[in-house]
């Protein structure tokens with residue numbers, strides 16, 4: 346494992362432009378369940394019933410019961426994985442983060458350049474007047490919650506069947522094609538178009554390093570190597586190795 350950590354540290358140190366793609370796995374150590382791991386969110390909630398835009402339009406109250414029960418989204422704090430990426434950005438070694446996560450934890454850890462590929466579930470948007478509010482500012486006493494204009498509020502994350510925010514998609518493609526190193530952290534890489542970003546980077550000549558306790562669809566053909574470790578352990582170790590190389 347130490348050898349892989351050293352290789353990753355050397356790669357980050359010598360890269361011209363490093364970016365990261367993150368998924369639910371980086372927030373697992375903050376107590377937020379992932380989607381597809383055993384006991385994950387999609388084990389408890391059928392995504393066809395709770396995570397498609399059709400499901401929301403059909404029965405917004407039902408979808409909001411999941412959101413209300415998903416208390417971790419409100420209480421979770423960043424972990425050493427999030428803080429490590431913020432530190433790499435401050436060290437000038439990480440250009441930006443493309444995140445599939447909707448939990449605002451990268452920003453809470455101090456990361457400044459975060460592309461929210463799937464929106465942000467710590468906010469709500471009115472489906473009529475498009476007003477956006479922090480989730481904390483609305484009452485979930487009665488579901489679904491309604492806007493003053495009479496429209497229904499929807500969590501401001503991207504539901505299956507909704508388009509990726511155009512700016513996030515366009516910028517992510519740009520960043521993937523102009524980086525020379527992509528760290529792919531805590532994603533099973535099965536949901537597109539996010540899962541296409543590592544291959545875009547690879548085809549543009551970049552190296553791709555995964556950090557994930559489990560192999561993914563990228564392992565062995567898109568990624569150069571995988572560090573089979575938790576993000577909250579591997580990322581601080583990579584930073585320590587970088588600092589040791591510099592001293």
Ligand code: APR
Nearest residue numbers: 368369370373379380381445531532533536557559575576
């Ligand atoms: N550190 C790093 N990786 C981890 C950790 C950890 N501590 N714990 C779990 N993982 C890995 C798992 O092995 C798995 O490969 O994180 C991955 C989580 O995969 P998913 O649950 O499929 O989550 P993600 O890839 O982010 O899902 C993509 O699917 O449901 C939609 O919109 C949702 O953004 C989400 C998208």
